Amino acid sequence: METFLIYLLKASILLSLFYGVYFLLLRKDTFFTINRHFLLVSIITSLLLPFIEFTTIKFIENPTFYITETNQSPSKNIIPETINWWVIGSVLYGLGALIFLSRFCLQLLSLKKLLTHHQSRKEDGFNFIEVTQDIAPFSFFNTIVYNPVLHSREELDMILKHEKIHVQQLHTLDLILMNLLLIFQWVNPFAWLYKKNLEQNLEFIADREAINQMTSRKEYQLTLLKVSSNNYSTITNNFYQSLIKKRIVMLNKQSSQSKKLWKVTVILPLLSLFLWSFNTQEVIKIKQDTKINQKASDNIFFQEKGKKIIEFIVDKSSSKEDLNKVKYTLKDDYSLEVKFSGIKRNDANEITSIKVDISSKKGTTNYAISNDTPINSFAIIYDSETGKIEIGQSGNSSSHVWFIDKDGNHKKGKTMKIHSGDKKNEFIFSDGDHKDIYEIHTNDNKTFAYITGDRDGEPLIYIDGKKTTKKEMEKLDSDTIEQMNVYKGKTAIKKYGDKAKNGVIEITTKKK
Known part of the structure; x- marks a missing residue:
């Protein structure tokens, strides 16, 4: 569901961009048909464009992390699963969408009931239904509904010409598409403004086409002022709107010059900026010639039957690239989604605050540190056999490994510190009383451990x-x-x- 909510956010941002261009640059011009096409194409583009992603590949040197295969005892600093805000957000969004979907269905049922309970007459490809209710004239596909008692013959003639334009140009499809979009983007306030402007533009189109068929522009405007009643539904084209003043203004406005059409192209750089900002994914890959061998069984001197534990150390000096190495290694090799957020650094570029969210098919784990001073190092541990994820201070959750000492004896202890160089890792090993330094050399993807000073x-x-x-x-x-x-x-x-x-x-x- 997290993926869907991210898609919803991107689609909402796109629709808002289109609305901004229309509201600031296009709504006052008389290019009503072009504006209609712009608004419709914008809806479709906002729904499809988030699926388009561009990928950039960045190659990095081998990570400074290590992987061991051990009989590791459970960490004392296991972070319990916390509230999953993605799930809560999904539930709230789903409830809202269900409410608006139910509302839309009720409107359709009410409209169907009205249309089926009255006789209609066909004339010139139109279905005319006369009702007795006090409702404004409206059209739905090729059906026009009106109350003849409420209007004079001259007014009714102008009203029907207006509604016929809605029918002939299939404006009902625009409204249905917009209502479906509102169900999908009900949380987006710009979607509601978008719907209002789309309906308004459809009225401008019908007004302009209808008045071209009349001899008196003044009479048509007077009819707009006289006719007032309740709109029947948000999915029908109503003759009367609460936008009478704007409609009259647009009827009397001089036609916009065609050279102003350039304003439509303003959306193109905005779309490019969106794609670059939100739909470009950087994939980090380890250079093949320096890639570490992540199979713990290949560490011959560390062999021991047990679980496969993958451990990453994050400390105050971890760079953005270091964190990306953790993120993409766990994602590419173990299908774990890792997100680092809330990262703050001091003047020395040391991390003082960081939050880690890790999710897998079996659950989620969160961890957060926020200090005024640099953070203590912590470990991200993943058991690929059980799918268990642990995050905690590295001092409490260091992995226990077997080493070979100078006399050939196996020693079990915990890794206290790690350094990394070209084809070389230095491990400082402690068994409680003293420390030995081991060098780990890698050749042909095989790793060998030797105690320093005995080479x-x-x-x-x-x-x-x-x-x-x-x-x-x-x-x-x-x-x-x-x-x-x-x-x-x-x-x-x-x-x-x-x-x-x-x-x-x-x-x-x-x-x-």
């Missing part, structure tokens, strides 16, 4: 008992690995001799 030489590598090279190891598909052992220090030398002083990596692949 004097490369370790020995054995795959299925055969000595091989690091390059061959990096070619392995992690899905084919059954077991991996890492030996360092005395343990490695004891098993393989002095040649293993830099460590040994043993890999056993799955048997086919």
